[in-house]
Amino acid sequence: xxxxxxxxxxxxxxxxxxxxxxxxxxxxxxxxxxxxxxxxxxxxxxxxxxxxxxxxxxxxxxxxxxxxxxxxxxxxxxxxxxxxxxxxxxxxxxxxxxxxxxxxxxxxxxxxxxxxxxxxxxxxxxxxxxxxxxxxxxxxxxxxxxxxxxxxxxxxxxxxxxxxxxxxxxxxxxxxxxxxxxxxxxxxxxxxxxxxxxxxxxxxxxxxxxxx
Numbered sequence: 001x002x003x004x005x006x007x008x009x010x011x012x013x014x015x016x017x018x019x020x021x022x023x024x025x026x027x028x029x030x031x032x033x034x035x036x037x038x039x040x041x042x043x044x045x046x047x048x049x050x051x052x053x054x055x056x057x058x059x060x061x062x063x064x065x066x067x068x069x070x071x072x073x074x075x076x077x078x079x080x081x082x083x084x085x086x087x088x089x090x091x092x093x094x095x096x097x098x099x100x101x102x103x104x105x106x107x108x109x110x111x112x113x114x115x116x117x118x119x120x121x122x123x124x125x126x127x128x129x130x131x132x133x134x135x136x137x138x139x140x141x142x143x144x145x146x147x148x149x150x151x152x153x154x155x156x157x158x159x160x161x162x163x164x165x166x167x168x169x170x171x172x173x174x175x176x177x178x179x180x181x182x183x184x185x186x187x188x189x190x191x192x193x194x195x196x197x198x199x200x201x202x203x204x205x206x207x208x209x210x211x212x
Contacts, residue, residue: 005121005157005166008100010206013040017204020047020099022090022107027057029105029126032193033200034060041197042204047097049090051109069093087115094119103200104158108137113160123158124203126196128188130154130170135163140181140188151175151184153192155199168208169199 011017021030030048037044048061048068061068071089076082086109094102104125116123129139131154134146143151152172159165171194173187202208 003117003120007121007206007209008204010209011042011100011204013042016040016042016044018046018098018100019043019103019200020049020094020097020101021045021103021105023048023050023055023057023105024052024108025055025057025106027055027060027106028189029193029196030057031060033103033105033197034064034066036197041201043101043200045103047093047099049093051086051107057106067097083112084114087112091115091118101200101204103196105196110162111158116158116160120159121157124168124200125156125158125163125165126192127154127156127163128152128185128192130172131156131163131167140184143175144179144181144184149175151188153188153195155196166211168203168211169195171195 008017021033023030034045045066048058048066050058050070051072053070053072058068058070071086073082074085076085100122102119102123104123127135127139129143130150130152134142150172152170154170155168157165157168171191173191175184
C-alpha cells in the first residue's frame with residue numbers, strides 16, 4: 001500500500017514555500033516560473049538542480065543568483081546503485097536548502113519509489129497530455145497517432161508510477177488535422193508556462209489539501 005500524499009504547509013507571500021526546480025534541458029518552464037515569481041508569490045525558487053552539466057536552463061539560475069547545481073549521474077556501472085546514489089546527492093541538496101516542494105520541469109529522469117516515498121505530496125510534475133491518456137515520453141506522437149481531437153497538459157503530484165499521480169489541473173488544446181509533433185509541442189508548451197505557476201500558487205496556498 002502506497003504512503004498517502006503529505007502536502008506542503010500552507011504558505012503566503014510573507015512566508016513563501018521554498019521550491020527546488022529540477023531540469024534536464026533548455027529550462028523554458030523554469031524561465032517562465034522565475035518571470036512569474038518576479039511578483040511576490042506564496043512560493044519562491046531557492047534551488048535549481050540539473051542532471052545534465054550542459055543543460056541550457058542552468059543559466060537562468062546563475063543569472064538570478066539562485067543556488068544552482070549540476071548533479072550528473074555518478075560513474076557507477078550498476079544502474080540501480082547509480083540511480084540511488086544520484087538521488088541521494090539530490091536529497092542532500094534539498095535538505096541543505098530547506099526545500100519544501102520539488103517542481104519537475106522538463107526533468108527527464110524517472111524517480112525511484114524510495115525517493116518519492118520521502119517526498120510524496122511534495123513533488124509536482126507537468127505532463128504534455130490529458131492524463132491518464134498518453135503517459136510516458138512520447139505523448140505528442142501518441143496523441144497524433146491515436147487521432148484524438150484534443151490534447152493538452154496535466155499538472156499532477158508524483159507517485160511511484162509513471163505519470164499516475166493525483167491530477168491537480170488540466171488544460172486543453174485542439175489537435176488540428178495538419179498537426180505535427182513540433183507544432184503540438186509548441187502549443188502545449190505555451191499553455192504549460194501559463195498553467196504550472198498558477199497551480200503552484202494554488203498548491204502553496206492550500207487549495208488542494210481537501211483533495212488529497
